[in-house]
Amino acid sequence: MSLLPTQSELVARARSDLRVGLPVVIGAGAQGIVALAAETLTQGRLDALRALPGRAQVAITLRRAETLKARAYDGDLARVVLPGDVDAPWVRALADPALDLAAPMKGPLVTARDGEAGLHRLTLLLAKSAQLLPAMVTMETDHPEALAVEMMATRLAPGAAAADLALHHPLLPVAAARLPMEASDHGRLHIFRPDNGGIEHYAIEIGRPDRDAPVLARLHSACFTGDVLGSLKCDCGPQLRTALAEMGRAGAGVLFYLNQEGRGIGLANKMRAYSLQDQGFDTVEANHRLGFEDDERDFRIGADLLRRMGFGAVRLMTNNPRKVEMMQAEGIAVTERVPLITGTNRHNAHYLDVKRAKSGHLL
Numbered sequence: 001m002s003l004l005p006t007q008s009e010l011v012a013r014a015r016s017d018l019r020v021g022l023p024v025v026i027g028a029g030a031q032g033i034v035a036l037a038a039e040t041l042t043q044g045r046l047d048a049l050r051a052l053p054g055r056a057q058v059a060i061t062l063r064r065a066e067t068l069k070a071r072a073y074d075g076d077l078a079r080v081v082l083p084g085d086v087d088a089p090w091v092r093a094l095a096d097p098a099l100d101l102a103a104p105m106k107g108p109l110v111t112a113r114d115g116e117a118g119l120h121r122l123t124l125l126l127a128k129s130a131q132l133l134p135a136m137v138t139m140e141t142d143h144p145e146a147l148a149v150e151m152m153a154t155r156l157a158p159g160a161a162a163a164d165l166a167l168h169h170p171l172l173p174v175a176a177a178r179l180p181m182e183a184s185d186h187g188r189l190h191i192f193r194p195d196n197g198g199i200e201h202y203a204i205e206i207g208r209p210d211r212d213a214p215v216l217a218r219l220h221s222a223c224f225t226g227d228v229l230g231s232l233k234c235d236c237g238p239q240l241r242t243a244l245a246e247m248g249r250a251g252a253g254v255l256f257y258l259n260q261e262g263r264g265i266g267l268a269n270k271m272r273a274y275s276l277q278d279q280g281f282d283t284v285e286a287n288h289r290l291g292f293e294d295d296e297r298d299f300r301i302g303a304d305l306l307r308r309m310g311f312g313a314v315r316l317m318t319n320n321p322r323k324v325e326m327m328q329a330e331g332i333a334v335t336e337r338v339p340l341i342t343g344t345n346r347h348n349a350h351y352l353d354v355k356r357a358k359s360g361h362l363l
């Protein structure tokens with residue numbers, strides 16, 4: 001045993017570094033990259049990065065590249081060559097579509113087609129996992145180890161970092177207590193935390209569901225605006241309350257409250273998406289313009305929690321066939337899909353239409 005951080009712990013540290021605005025180094029031997037998140041980039045850090053020998057680029061996802069009409073030569077991403085005369089706000093505008101319509105980027109953007117994009121791809125995965133906009137300022141380096149020491153930066157080994165980012169981190173029970181609720185006197189709230197100190201998720205157990213029979217279950221993704229504020233832009237709040245009420249009526253059930261706000265992009269990015277929706281884009285288009293896929297959730301979380309609580313089969317309350325497929329792919333038997341249609345109003349009619357048309361929801 002050692003007090004030194006493992007690669008997985010270094011990935012967790014790198015996430016915080018990027019959110020703070022610090023650089024992260026990825027690489028070993030003679031091949032590496034220094035990366036800063038576009039969202040937290042300051043002018044000082046951009047100047048310091050440019051003072052290093054090498055070519056500064058901004059890695060963006062294919063989704064964002066399509067919006068910016070930049071050619072993507074690296075499959076799912078593009079490397080925009082950073083012009084010599086641009087400042088930090090220019091880089092942030094490349095990442096953040098808030099100003100796309102008001103102040104379109106001065107193009108054309110030149111994108112790199114030579115060299116390797118593997119490390120750039122990793123930096124984008126890291127940005128997404130830190131719930132930052134997926135756009136990273138990068139500089140290639142042929143002495144990553146020395147540079148990381150010099151900058152006191154977290155350095156990740158590419159293979160180990162890629163493996164950790166693809167891994168589902170097991171969720172461990174932290175605490176549980178009795179919680180009488182409007183929906184049931186017999187509630188119990190369980191808190192789970194991943195072994196890398198990441199985002200916590202909750203289970204609300206109602207009654208004492210039989211572990212040997214399919215349990216009435218709901219995998220509810222967090223929606224601060226809908227669940228807490230009663231937003232009329234979506235149907236989340238009524239879905240949450242209806243699901244709990246039905247479990248209360250049935251006397252047993254389990255609702256997982258998964259902190260995958262905004263289909264996994266985080267609340268700040270969801271508000272960026274809402275602001276694009278105010279400009280006329282639908283929920284799917286808005287995610288794409290930000291550089292995200294329409295659904296960035298990891299459904300392994302729900303399956304892990306179900307199993308950890310002793311359930312192998314569910315009667316799943318959802319209108320989303322993907323949730324059913326994903327649970328089955330993760331080895332959870334879905335014996336029945338229980339529709340959960342509630343909370344439609346004139347503000348969310350279009351949102352629900354788009355979910356039906358583009359995301360395959362059965363509404």
Ligand SMILES: Nc1nc2c(ncn2[C@@H]2O[C@H](COP(=O)(O)OP(=O)(O)OP(=O)(O)O)[C@@H](O)[C@H]2O)c(=O)[nH]1
Binds near residue numbers: 220223265273283
């Ligand atoms: N990015 C983004 N997320 C949204 C938007 N509207 C709602 N959400 C999020 O979408 C998620 C909805 O979660 P769920 O209700 O569990 O899932 P669902 O895929 O709609 O499926 P079911 O409700 O089970 O039928 C929540 O995380 C919300 O925060 C939006 O316009 N953009």
Ligand SMILES: [Zn+2]
Binds near residue numbers: 226234235236
């Ligand atoms: Zn919602």
